[in-house]
Amino acid sequence: MIVIDGSEGGGQILRTAIALSALTGESVKIINIRKMRKNKGLGRQHIACVKALKKLCNAEVHGLYLGSEELIFIPSKLSPKDFEIDIGSAGSISLVIQSLLPLTLGINKSFTVKIKGGTDVKNAPPIDYTKNITLKILDKFGVKTELKVLKRGFYSEGGGLVEFKEFPSKIEYIDLVEFSNSNLVEGIAYVQNLDVNIARRMRKRAVDLLNKNRLEGLIKIESSKGISTGAGIVLWNDTIGSSYLGEKGLRAEIVAERAVNFLLEERSSGMALDRYMGDQIIPFLGYTKGKVGVSKITDHTINNIKVVEKFLDVKFYIEKYKNGYLIEGKDV
Incomplete structure (x- = not known):
């Protein structure tokens, strides 16, 4: 049984470990789950992830309850x-x-x-x-x-x-290092249970800022009704993404500015992936022994690498590349 210490990270260690356990058929024991966090142990979202994977591989699971700091996952065949x-x-x-x-x-x-x-x-x-x-x-x-x-x-x-x-x-070899230099930024500005003009103001400010930086903005507006209330904007520039959620008292223009500024910062690295996609690609990189360029190496990326190396015959190497980093997976 693979044993993973979850004390240095959050729920991502759990999510990746359980997913790879279900995929490879290797049993896993995760200890000290989110031990360094204010709310230790399993939360509702973590439990939902485990329950979903349990259904898909008929797993035997021990320690699946709110606040649990230890979990054992014994998978069966994927069905x-x-x-x-x-x-x-x-x-x-x-x-x-x-x-x-x-x-x-x-x-x-x-x-x-x-x-x-x-x-x-x-x-x-x-x-x-x-x-x-x-x-x-x-x-x-x-x-x-x-x-x-x-x-x-x-x-x-x-x-x-x-x-x-x-x-x-069937995954192909991943080779995604440098950004394409696309000038088209697409996106969506959305509101729920709020005045649609808030979304329009987010879009206008975002497009103005993008144009100022010689980028084209193509941002849709969405207005909906639901049981919860909120607003936000999500932008994507080919393989780089950015977003910002609205907050009470935060002007729509500021929400848009923060999303655009983050996008510009990630884009300036010259790498194909933003810091958040950098950690999400790791399990797939482990399968293909491929390489990607990322703007920054986050704790999530490091933690995902440690988990994937325990399940797959891969060793990851990180090196500085231009204004970002190159991550490459190689055979052990």
Whole structure:
């Protein structure tokens, strides 16, 4: 049984470990889960991830309860099936999808899961980032999925609903180092239960800033009704993404400025991937022994590398490259 110490990171260590356990058939024991965090142990979103993966590989699981700091996951054979899962409140739907994604490399038939929870919440990728950055990049290399956003959900009520489908996939060699230098920035400015003019103001400020930096902005407006209230903007410039959530008392123009400034910062590295996609690509990089360029090396990236190296016959190497970093996976 593979043993992983989860004390140095958050839920990502758990998500990656359980996903690779289900995919490889290797049992795993995770100890000290989120030990250094204020709210130690498993949260609702982590439990949802484990429950989803448990369903898909008929796993035996011990320690699956709120606040648990130790979990044992003993997988059986992958057997894809359609199901629904409710994270509860505004737990991140995108993070549940992250845990499911590697299974595309091991399933023999497609499956669909409906996930209830938060589509746009702090400290997690917005669902539009997942759709337009994560899934599009993986699609380039053979990972086939479909994502439909049926309802948006914000903190704290949640109420979001997403339909996510995975197809059996064969991943190709990943070689994605330098940014394409595309000048087209696409995006979406959205509001729920708020005046649509807030979204229009976000779009106008974002487009003005992008034009000032000789970039073209093509940003859609979305206005919806739901049980939760919120606003935000998500931008994507080919393989680089950026986002910012609205906050009470924060002007729409400031929300847009922060999203654009982050995009420009990530773009200036010259690397193909932003810092947040950098950690998400690691499990797939482990399978292909490929290479990617990232703007920055985050703690999430380092933690994901440590977990993947325990499950797969791969060793990752990181080196400075231009204004960013090159990550390469090689045979052990």
